[in-house]
Amino acid sequence: MTQIAQPVPPTAQPFRRNLAIEVAGLVRTFQNGQQAVRAVDGVDLQVESGSIYALLGPNGAGKTTTINILTTLIPPTSGLARVGGFDVVKEAAQVRRIIGATFQETVVDKNLSGRDTLDTHGRLYHLPKSLIKSRIAELTKLVELEEAIDRATKTYSGGMKRRLELARGLMTQPQVLFLDEPTQGLDPHNRDRIWTYIRQLKAEQGLTILLTTHYMEEAEQLADRVGIIDYGKIVKSGTPEELIGALGEDVVTIFGSGDTGRLLASLRQQPFVDWASEYSTGETPGEDSLAKPVSPSIQVGLKEQAGKSLRPIVELAEQAGFKIADLSIKRPSLNDVFLKYTGRRLRD
Ligand SMILES: Nc1ncnc2c1ncn2[C@@H]1O[C@H](COP(=O)(O)OP(=O)(O)OP(=O)(O)O)[C@@H](O)[C@H]1O
Ligand SMILES: [Mg+2]
Structure with a gap:
């Protein structure tokens, strides 16, 4: 001061x-x-x-x-x-x-x-x-x-x-x-x-x-x-x-390509899904940017009683024509909380 x-x-x-x-x-x-x-x-x-x-x-x-x-x-x-x-x-x-x-x-x-x-x-x-x-x-x-x-x-x-x-x-x-x-x-x-x-x-x-x-x-x-x-x-x-705790038990992150909107819509209808949002994982490449184009990804908050199986999500992605490149499951963090409430990812 x-x-x-x-x-x-x-x-x-x-x-x-x-x-x-x-x-x-x-x-x-x-x-x-x-x-x-x-x-x-x-x-x-x-x-x-x-x-x-x-x-x-x-x-x-x-x-x-x-x-x-x-x-x-x-x-x-x-x-x-x-x-x-x-x-x-x-x-x-x-x-x-x-x-x-x-x-x-x-x-x-x-x-x-x-x-x-x-x-x-x-x-x-x-x-x-x-x-x-x-x-x-x-x-x-x-x-x-x-x-x-x-x-x-x-x-x-x-x-x-x-x-x-x-x-x-x-x-x-x-x-x-x-x-x-x-x-x-x-x-x-x-x-x-x-x-x-x-x-x-x-x-x-x-x-x-x-x-x-x-x-x-x-x-x-x-x-x-x-x-x-x-x-x-x-x-x-x-x-x-x-x-x-408000996020439920686990958060699944899906990387891939395809119709994210369609996959999101079908995920949100599932009884085991608490919430689902989309975010971009990197910078949008500018004209002289060296950054590679990045694929969008989806995060899914599972309800507590959802269990650990990723199978239903893989099946939903197939039905929605979304090609999964990577799929992971983890305990939620405050980062996920931020994403849920603001729809954006907080970058360090
Ligand atoms: N003195 C000012 N005159 C005009 N606009 C201002 C002034 N101070 C802040 N702002 C605007 O108010 C908003 C909030 O700014 P603030 O500095 O409080 O954000 P912040 O959360 O501290 O951001 P950062 O993480 O970048 O420090 C911004 O849109 C900023 O441009
Ligand atoms: Mg500040």
């Missing part, structure tokens, strides 16, 4: 209720030339104190806009949002006192050292000198930057910058932490590290965390509750288990 209106000391304001974040009917529109974009289009969500909530959605879904409203950077067009019981519009200063945030875009000053970055942030928030010193020591250890903390951040790798930003977001001992795409663009090793810190913050400090991601795996790994957001609306929310 670099924007702050008033110097405020850190406090341990008790929440008015057990909800750390409450959002109701939140709307935010932008005027893009002639077009009005409803970036956030009636979002409702509740995050219990001490839990992790993941807003999962594709590019342009409205995740950053939601975070920007909750961190008081921009006002909503309409609707209500409270953080720690405080209204993000009417009580913005109180909200800022209890939150920490990291943003999607790296904002560290490349000429400052890691230590100076954290120190500057602490002073911006008028933390006492001794507290700044002890927080820097603690947080540098948490995010494993002891070796690099006195180097200019321009010598840091992407993963190190992200870790430093996480430390900065934690300088003020927030009760609620907002992380906008905390692991975007990181390699698996750095991603795993960030995941470990996030889990630690929840387990050891009882922090409430709202994170945004377009990685299924991240939501599945970290979140107590997930809200799938698309076109500014939460299309489905629940625990990862609930969302996956």
